[in-house]
Amino acid sequence: MVFLRRAEPPQSSSALAAASATQSSSGFLPGALVDRPRLSARDISVYYADVQAITNVSMDVAQHEILALIGPSGCGKTTLLRTFNRMNDSVRGCRVTGNVIFDGEPIYRKGVDPVALRARMGIVFQKPNPFPKSIYDNVAYGPRLHGLVDRQAELDEVVEASLQRTGLWNEVKDRLHKPALSLSGGQQQRLCIARTIAIAPEIILMDEPCSALDPIATARIESLMRELARNHSIIIVTHNMQQAARVSDRTAYFHEGHLIEIGTTDQIFTTPEQSLTEDYITGRYG
Amino acid sequence: MNNTIDPERLRQRLADARAERLQASLQRRHRKEAVFRGLGLGAVCLALGFLAVLLFTIFSQGMSAFRSSHVQLTLEFDAQRLGDAGSERERLEQYQTWLDEALLRALDAPESRASAVRPLLSAAAVYQVRDRLEDVAARPGGRATLWVLASDEVDLIQTGVVDRAWPEAARSLSDQHLAWIDRLSEAELLERRYNRAFFTGADSREPEVAGIWGAVVGSFLTLVVTLALAFPVGVATAVYLEEFAPRNRLTDLIELNINNLAAVPSIIFGLLGLAIFINTLGMPRSAPLVGGLVLTLITLPTIIIATRSALRAVPNSLRDAATGMGASRLQVTLHHVLPMAMPGILTGTIIGLAQALGETAPLLMIGMVAFIANVPSGFADPATVLPVQIFIWSDSPERAFIAKTSAAIMVLLGFLAVMNLAAVLLRRRFEHRLK
Numbered sequence: 276m277v278f279l280r281r282a283e284p285p286q287s288s289s290a291l292a293a294a295s296a297t298q299s300s301s302g303f304l305p306g307a308l309v310d311r312p313r314l315s316a317r318d319i320s321v322y323y324a325d326v327q328a329i330t331n332v333s334m335d336v337a338q339h340e341i342l343a344l345i346g347p348s349g350c351g352k353t354t355l356l357r358t359f360n361r362m363n364d365s366v367r368g369c370r371v372t373g374n375v376i377f378d379g380e381p382i383y384r385k386g387v388d389p390v391a392l393r394a395r396m397g398i399v400f401q402k403p404n405p406f407p408k409s410i411y412d413n414v415a416y417g418p419r420l421h422g423l424v425d426r427q428a429e430l431d432e433v434v435e436a437s438l439q440r441t442g443l444w445n446e447v448k449d450r451l452h453k454p455a456l457s458l459s460g461g462q463q464q465r466l467c468i469a470r471t472i473a474i475a476p477e478i479i480l481m482d483e484p485c486s487a488l489d490p491i492a493t494a495r496i497e498s499l500m501r502e503l504a505r506n507h508s509i510i511i512v513t514h515n516m517q518q519a520a521r522v523s524d525r526t527a528y529f530h531e532g533h534l535i536e537i538g539t540t541d542q543i544f545t546t547p548e549q550s551l552t553e554d555y556i557t558g559r560y561g
Numbered sequence: 562m563n564n565t566i567d568p569e570r571l572r573q574r575l576a577d578a579r580a581e582r583l584q585a586s587l588q589r590r591h592r593k594e595a596v597f598r599g600l601g602l603g604a605v606c607l608a609l610g611f612l613a614v615l616l617f618t619i620f621s622q623g624m625s626a627f628r629s630s631h632v633q634l635t636l637e638f639d640a641q642r643l644g645d646a647g648s649e650r651e652r653l654e655q656y657q658t659w660l661d662e663a664l665l666r667a668l669d670a671p672e673s674r675a676s677a678v679r680p681l682l683s684a685a686a687v688y689q690v691r692d693r694l695e696d697v698a699a700r701p702g703g704r705a706t707l708w709v710l711a712s713d714e715v716d717l718i719q720t721g722v723v724d725r726a727w728p729e730a731a732r733s734l735s736d737q738h739l740a741w742i743d744r745l746s747e748a749e750l751l752e753r754r755y756n757r758a759f760f761t762g763a764d765s766r767e768p769e770v771a772g773i774w775g776a777v778v779g780s781f782l783t784l785v786v787t788l789a790l791a792f793p794v795g796v797a798t799a800v801y802l803e804e805f806a807p808r809n810r811l812t813d814l815i816e817l818n819i820n821n822l823a824a825v826p827s828i829i830f831g832l833l834g835l836a837i838f839i840n841t842l843g844m845p846r847s848a849p850l851v852g853g854l855v856l857t858l859i860t861l862p863t864i865i866i867a868t869r870s871a872l873r874a875v876p877n878s879l880r881d882a883a884t885g886m887g888a889s890r891l892q893v894t895l896h897h898v899l900p901m902a903m904p905g906i907l908t909g910t911i912i913g914l915a916q917a918l919g920e921t922a923p924l925l926m927i928g929m930v931a932f933i934a935n936v937p938s939g940f941a942d943p944a945t946v947l948p949v950q951i952f953i954w955s956d957s958p959e960r961a962f963i964a965k966t967s968a969a970i971m972v973l974l975g976f977l978a979v980m981n982l983a984a985v986l987l988r989r990r991f992e993h994r995l996k
Contacts, residue, residue, distance in 0.1 A: 362881065362885065367808050390887050391887070393885060393886070394886075394887035398885035400881060400885070402878055404876075405882070406879070406882060406897060407879075407901065416896075417886045420886060467882070474886065
């Protein structure tokens with residue numbers, strides 16, 4: 276059963292586990308709640324026209340943790356991820372009930388500007404999608420858009436720092452003004468991450484960020500995620516269970532729109548309580 | 562026992578027969594492919610053949626219109642007589658007399674009457690003389706040599722459109738005229754020269770001075786109005802429908818109507834323009850302004866549909882990327898979606914304008930078919946447009962207008978080719994910039 280071993284020990288899993296044990300109540304799965312959460316989903320259901328994609332999901336995301344959402348295709352992981360920063364608003368026929376609490380404020384409420392929300396909650400997509408502009412303009416887009424910097428020198432600094440943190444700086448510093456689409460797939464995805472962290476989001480949502488990349492590029496991005504988790508909370512959707520086991524602090528398993536089990540990654544991968552979870556992680560399902 | 566299939570034997574049989582059957586089926590497939598390819602090639606050749614016939618007909622008929630017959634005359638003026646002539650009409654009559662004298666001298670036929678030789682010259686020749694040689698005529702003992710326009714009948718003889726072998730009654734020029742033409746030709750006083758009037762003049766009842774410049778300017782002014790209205794309105798409509806509008810019964814209805822609008826016969830738009838712009842709003846008849854408004858109605862659906870499909874071709878991942886960065890819907894559209902869709906939008910717009918450039922029927926309804934002998938100088942001036950000019954000329958009884966019609970078609974095709982080339986170049990440029 277224990278065929279997956281974490282590459283490194285979780286940073287705060289014991290504290291989280293303790294917290295969730297004390298806080299869980301009848302309405303929540305054990306392990307779903309944490310002490311002082313950054314982001315909380317409460318009773319979230321999502322419908323596409325008549326089809327229900329997510330059913331009554333409640334869970335917390337802690338400060339500076341990496342939370343992995345796993346489950347078979349079509350289980351609603353991506354939908355839930357896009358619910359967190361209201362990316363589903365622009366999807367026709369999509370309806371959300373329940374609420375997401377970010378910084379103590381519900382985000383599904385009149386008067387909440389999704390634009391402001393997304394400026395604090397970055398998202399990285401499955402397929403690298405840099406803008407068809409130069410490398411520099413890609414990273415500078417967010418700071419310019421939100422007016423985060425006053426001077427060109429500051430912008431240069433932000434662009435360099437973001438590219439440094441994603442390990443891309445040395446590879447692209449001589450061709451900052453070349454088109455971003457001339458980069459390789461792995462570089463493009465790191466550029467997308469650099470673009471996201473350039474606006475210093477509090478939470479980074481990642482939707483299978485490595486599924487289009489080769490193992491070397493994947494390893495790069497995984498170590499980058501551990502690095503980013505020092506300052507950000509990261510929620511990552513992944514199909515790759517080894518990846519979930521390697522990088523995440525906690526893991527949530529979804530099945531047909533239901534949150535089946537959530538807990539520390541160690542616990543989910545070594546001693547799952549639900550048979551569905553066990554079937555999935557041992558490869559009997561999905 | 563016969564009905565049951567032994568998998569082992571079936572596999573054996575498949576393996577044995579495979580090479581042979583594959584060969585047979587491959588031959589069949591290749592034959593089909595060859596037939597299909599032949600049909601496609603045949604269709605292309607047929608289309609090219611039709612195009613070649615069309616172009617050949619137009620060019621062979623129209624080339625002669627770019628030159629016209631001129632007669633070289635030496636005019637001897639008398640400043641005294643010009644000074645005696647009081648009114649403008651009397652002065653013109655005086656010029657006509659000098660012109661007649663010069664022609665009679667050139668023909669070496671002093672005994673002939675002036676009215677007999679006049680059919681050789683264009684009615685516009687006297688104006689040519691007056692406009693070009695006014696200074697010379699005012700000088701005492703003024704004398705000058707000038708190439709003046711011959712009449713269209715002379716030009717038809719020269720180009721061979723009217724055969725000299727025809728009986729005299731079937732021609733508008735008599736045998737005597739033919740003899741004079743030969744005499745002028747021998748003396749090298751009759752030549753086919755570059756037809757400047759065709760490119761600089763407006764329409765005229767005299768084929769030899771009728772030009773397309775009036776129609777070109779009319780087309781240009783009309784298209785300016787069309788572009789200025791149809792492009793912003795069309796793109797804004799498409800952007801709203803594609804990027805902002807909620808999907809409900811109302812927007813479905815709007816979409817259906819826009820698509821239907823593209824299929825409405827254009828003459829209906831002409832009637833609409835006549836009823837609304839001219840009768841109700843009191844705009845001037847025959848004006849490029851009204852023509853442009855009517856063509857805007859016709860071009861709008863084309864631009865809207867082209868823009869919408871260009872917007873739809875922009876991958877959603879780009880919208881997601883910008884939305885995820887915290888761009889508002891308008892910013893996503895202006896910063897990313899529109900620039901990416903611009904090549905398609907521009908192509909659609911130019912195709913729409915090309916369509917508007919060739920549109921005739923609706924403009925007939927709003928009076929742009931009137932005979933207009935002046936080059937329009939503004940949006941409210943009476944004007945005509947290239948295709949309507951072609952229509953008018955093709956309908957004229959004078960034989961010389963046949964060549965004019967073909968020549969005008971060549972000019973119109975030239976403009977269309979330039980516009981399509983512009984569409985291709987713009988598209989390339991934008992696509993290059995995005996990469």
